[in-house]
Amino acid sequence: MEQAIDFKGRIKSKLGVNPQDATISLTYFTISFATLLIGGILGLIQGLERAGLYQLPAGFNYYQVLSAHGLLLLVVFTATFTMGYQLANLSHSFDGLLPKVRKMVWIGIVLKLIGVVLSVTTIVLGEASVLYTFYPPLAAHPIFYVGLVFLVLGIWAVSFGVMINYRYWRKQHPSQTTPILAFFAMGVFVLWFFASLGVTIEVFMIIPWVLGWIETINVMVTRTLFWWFGHTLVNIWYLVATSAWYVIVPKIIGGKHFNEKLIRLVIILLVVLNIPGGFHHQIIDPAISISIKFLHVFMSLSIAVPSLMTAFAMFYVLEKAGRNKGGKGLFGWLKKLPWGDVRFLAPMIAMISFIPGGAGGIVNTSNQMNQVIHNTMWVVGHFHITVGVSVVLTFFGICYWLIPHLSKRQLTPRMNKIGVIQTWIWTIGMAIMAGSMHLAGLIGDPRRTSDTTYAGHESALSWLPYEFVFATGATLLMIGVIIQVYAVFNMMFFAPKGTTEFPVAEPEEDQPKVPMWTERWGLWAIVLLAVVAMAYVIPIVDMIVNAPPGSPPIRTW
Amino acid sequence: MNKGKLEEIWMTVSIGVLVIFMVIVGYQTFALGMGPPSNKEVIDPQKVDETAPFDNPGLSNSGNNKYELVMTLEAFAFTPGNIEVPVGAEVEFTMTSKDVSHGVQIPGTNLNAMVLPGHIQKITQTFNEPGEYLVLCNEYCGAGHQAMFTTIIVK
Numbered sequence: 220m221e222q223a224i225d226f227k228g229r230i231k232s233k234l235g236v237n238p239q240d241a242t243i244s245l246t247y248f249t250i251s252f253a254t255l256l257i258g259g260i261l262g263l264i265q266g267l268e269r270a271g272l273y274q275l276p277a278g279f280n281y282y283q284v285l286s287a288h289g290l291l292l293l294v295v296f297t298a299t300f301t302m303g304y305q306l307a308n309l310s311h312s313f314d315g316l317l318p319k320v321r322k323m324v325w326i327g328i329v330l331k332l333i334g335v336v337l338s339v340t341t342i343v344l345g346e347a348s349v350l351y352t353f354y355p356p357l358a359a360h361p362i363f364y365v366g367l368v369f370l371v372l373g374i375w376a377v378s379f380g381v382m383i384n385y386r387y388w389r390k391q392h393p394s395q396t397t398p399i400l401a402f403f404a405m406g407v408f409v410l411w412f413f414a415s416l417g418v419t420i421e422v423f424m425i426i427p428w429v430l431g432w433i434e435t436i437n438v439m440v441t442r443t444l445f446w447w448f449g450h451t452l453v454n455i456w457y458l459v460a461t462s463a464w465y466v467i468v469p470k471i472i473g474g475k476h477f478n479e480k481l482i483r484l485v486i487i488l489l490v491v492l493n494i495p496g497g498f499h500h501q502i503i504d505p506a507i508s509i510s511i512k513f514l515h516v517f518m519s520l521s522i523a524v525p526s527l528m529t530a531f532a533m534f535y536v537l538e539k540a541g542r543n544k545g546g547k548g549l550f551g552w553l554k555k556l557p558w559g560d561v562r563f564l565a566p567m568i569a570m571i572s573f574i575p576g577g578a579g580g581i582v583n584t585s586n587q588m589n590q591v592i593h594n595t596m597w598v599v600g601h602f603h604i605t606v607g608v609s610v611v612l613t614f615f616g617i618c619y620w621l622i623p624h625l626s627k628r629q630l631t632p633r634m635n636k637i638g639v640i641q642t643w644i645w646t647i648g649m650a651i652m653a654g655s656m657h658l659a660g661l662i663g664d665p666r667r668t669s670d671t672t673y674a675g676h677e678s679a680l681s682w683l684p685y686e687f688v689f690a691t692g693a694t695l696l697m698i699g700v701i702i703q704v705y706a707v708f709n710m711m712f713f714a715p716k717g718t719t720e721f722p723v724a725e726p727e728e729d730q731p732k733v734p735m736w737t738e739r740w741g742l743w744a745i746v747l748l749a750v751v752a753m754a755y756v757i758p759i760v761d762m763i764v765n766a767p768p769g770s771p772p773i774r775t776w
Numbered sequence: 777m778n779k780g781k782l783e784e785i786w787m788t789v790s791i792g793v794l795v796i797f798m799v800i801v802g803y804q805t806f807a808l809g810m811g812p813p814s815n816k817e818v819i820d821p822q823k824v825d826e827t828a829p830f831d832n833p834g835l836s837n838s839g840n841n842k843y844e845l846v847m848t849l850e851a852f853a854f855t856p857g858n859i860e861v862p863v864g865a866e867v868e869f870t871m872t873s874k875d876v877s878h879g880v881q882i883p884g885t886n887l888n889a890m891v892l893p894g895h896i897q898k899i900t901q902t903f904n905e906p907g908e909y910l911v912l913c914n915e916y917c918g919a920g921h922q923a924m925f926t927t928i929i930v931k
Contacts, residue, residue, distance in 0.1 A: 280919060282916060282918075282919065282921070348919070350916055354876075354877050354915075356875070356876050356877075356893060357876050357877075357917075357918075438877070438892050438893055438894055438895075439892065439894075439895070442877075442892075501890075502812050503812045503813050503879075503888055503889050503890050504814075504890045504892065505813070505814065505815050505816065505889075505890065505891075505892060505895035505896065505897040506814075506815075506816055506818070506892070506895050507814060508814055508816065509805060509806075509811040509812070509814045512811070512812060512814060513801070513802060513805055513806075513811075516798065516801055517798060520794050520797070520798065523790075523794060524787075524790075524791065524794070527786070527787065527790040527791075528787065531782075531783055531786045531787070535779060535782075535783075581797070585797070585801050586801055586804075586805055586810075586811060586812050587801065587804055587805070587810050587811075587812070587886075589812065590812050590813075590886055590888050590889075591886055591888065593879075593881075593888050593890075593914075594879050594881065594888070594914040594915060595881075595914070662883065662884075663881065663882075663883025663884060663910075664883075665881060665912060665913075665914040666914070667915075667916045667921075668914070668916075668921060668922045669921070669922040670922070671922035671923065673910055673912060673925045674925075676908070676910045676925075676927070677908075678883040678884060678910045679910065765816070765818065766818070766894070767818035767819055767820060767821065767894030767895060768820040768821065768822065768823075768894065769821075769894070770821050770822075770893045770894060771822070773875050773876050774918075775851040775852075775875065775876055775917060775918025775919065775920075776918045776919040
């Protein structure tokens, strides 16, 4: 195997992901992209239905398709990709996972698959058309919630495995800081664990209620616990994407990564500040006072600070690499970047799209502006730009080096070209779809609503042209999905044998020493809990103490 | 300029913009009374029809072109529906849900509020332009969600 130099300049005995861990990652990617194909088809169906171009066959309805699309893409596709990628990073950084951690991960995969099969089956049978948010008192079949429990257990098995491996490595290397990709992985799984606590409590409130053991449920508390998890989840994907921006992209463009102290600070801030961000989904709810809501504007906006630090760091790294290659003038360095390399192009467009994505997020989190766009298509446009581009294009870009690396094959020039074409199709498709969704939302088009003109009302008729544009974008995206799924499985099983680099950037010269205090994850967990307590204790106690009589389970589909 | 200095300027300006932003949102919320609908009264969601004021939903004139509209939401209807008010009417909506979560939205205005079972939500809107306004449910409430709407005619 090749020789490589690690972060401390020490010669590693071998480069790359341990073969047993490669099998784990490839298993996750197989699940992930099979799910993307199904979820993508469901997305296209919705786009066409919404524009009035297609009618679902009898026995199926829009909300059932939407429930499956949301659950499959938001909880299965992104989650399994994240696990495959983060575990590969960890294996690469630590020269392989511990055997017992490997076992925990396999248990996690099995638990997760059981959960997905249970939950999705209830949706397919029409027993759980409750959407990604499953707000009580909508009550799905109990098996739907049991499936969610297995999903969470699957996440925990992997999270605990990562934490155990991290601690083990720290003990073996007491005087060193962990490799930066392992530090990212730790941040991702710590946040994931704490994020899932909210939905776990919620699901354990719901299960006895749908089984009839308790008669009623507290609607506001379950809703708040859902968003503790529901919004943090998408920010976990964002943290995963930034690991590639900070550490992988600089290597691909022939540069060095930014000051590691700042990178670590960004990770820590994204982990500790994140959970209260969920409250901005409840800005126009009753039962939360205006002053608490204002506190949450502040808490949500604080997440913008590490993102702005990232913006500075990335432009610095990009400009420096471009200038080192001879780029002159104010923007000349941009031309020197490898735009024809899919491993760069895809994450670069992902980063650029986070500029409008982040700005839209600031709109969503601000009291008054939220009221204008709440539950309109604007929100759907927002998360298709943030998750659908900033996160997903980064993930797609990672595929083109990680999958051939794991399968011991090559990224051929032809496959690179396919990747570049795929990236542009995806970008144009999302720009068209998410752009028109934002505009339609501003003039009132509601989200999560089956095709209707509200008896030909003129407001609703004014949305129709935009809805045709959604359908056009969705069609392009479906083509993008097909190409991507083809590329992934080709690189996994059919590309020419060989080796592909695992591109990890090195730090710039003369960097200050990485501070050891950043390794204190116990402390960061306490800070995270303190921030959560600050955000949640007062409103949740208020929702319980001043609760109305609860709601019985209701099925309206 | 070196990297450290540039970074300092960038972060100072960025955080400064966020702080100014917070001040504006706060001023609008607390000084101008533009805060989001956040009413805190509660009700038994299974006894809405027997509880005042929802035992008698409808529009009432409180003088000076001000109206109070007591409205119940349920899958898949607004009660009362097809409301008429004069131009310039300031309408205070008092709403609750009889079953699942709903949302009320009037496109073309900033009226947008969640209406949840067990909670009474309030929001006020002045209708200065004549016309037929669409009132729709914007929170998924079941198979007929897209059929849950009514109108307010302003003339």
